[in-house]
Amino acid sequence: MCGRELCNAAASGNLPDVLFWLQNGADVNGLNKYKRTALQVVMLGSTSVVEALLAAGARPDVRDPVLGLTVTHDAARGGFAHTVRALLQHGANVDLVDDRGNLPLHLAATAEVFIKTVFLQHVSSYLQHKCTEQYNNIGKRYKQKTYKRK
Template identity: 70%
Template sequence: MDLPLNPTDMLCNASASGQLLHVLFLLENGADVNGFNTFNRTALQVVKLGNTALVEALLVAGADPNVPDPVLNLTVTHDAAREGFIDSVRVLVDHGANTNLVDGQGNLPLHLAAREGHLDALVLSGPALYSESGCGSIDNRSPHEFQK
């Protein structure tokens, strides 16, 4: 017997499947935009990053763009930059995403963008080439050096 989903799981499912109207309905009816689902992820962490309108709706509702995932310590900005979702990166930065947070391996979002050939995804937002701790990661090279 399947148990009914809680509001956070429903919000995450709607977010992951790109259902903007369903997400808005759930938020209007009390779903916690920063709540964690059964898999310890927020709605913003599971959103379809190519759906910029949905990313922005979650951020406008108060989603925290700087929550790292519990496994690799990646933020949504790391994911969007790595995959080249420039519009989503721009919206995330406009809503307070910190582009100088490092993942579990010490990579900035810019490192991941450079590795995948999406350097333009973060250059527009003006991140530092090194983290606040001085980390250059990916073999201790800057994103510019990595892309060469």
């Protein structure tokens, strides 16, 4: 089944309609006419809708066709801490960079303090990132430092 109806319900944050379409056979990973899934177009502040989509098998790491963003990137950039937490609890990969080389944490750094706390509490992989050299979203190069515990 086409994901159009489900995408429309998710985009408006309408949990009853999302549940209706899921119960009636809508493909949770189906694409709308813009080639995006319901999770990619969800109203990010509607954590209950995000959780319903994830519980139904929505893939959190699908990339947007324009900039390679995941929903985690979008939620982090927008400061939607509860949505980020739900994505992390459902296995979202926080080590994926977008087409500009940004991790979700880079985008969270420009958001409010609470979202940064969510990442720091749940994501130790940022502290152990595999890359030693990378560019941030401002275009400045940085080199990862290795810290040893005493």
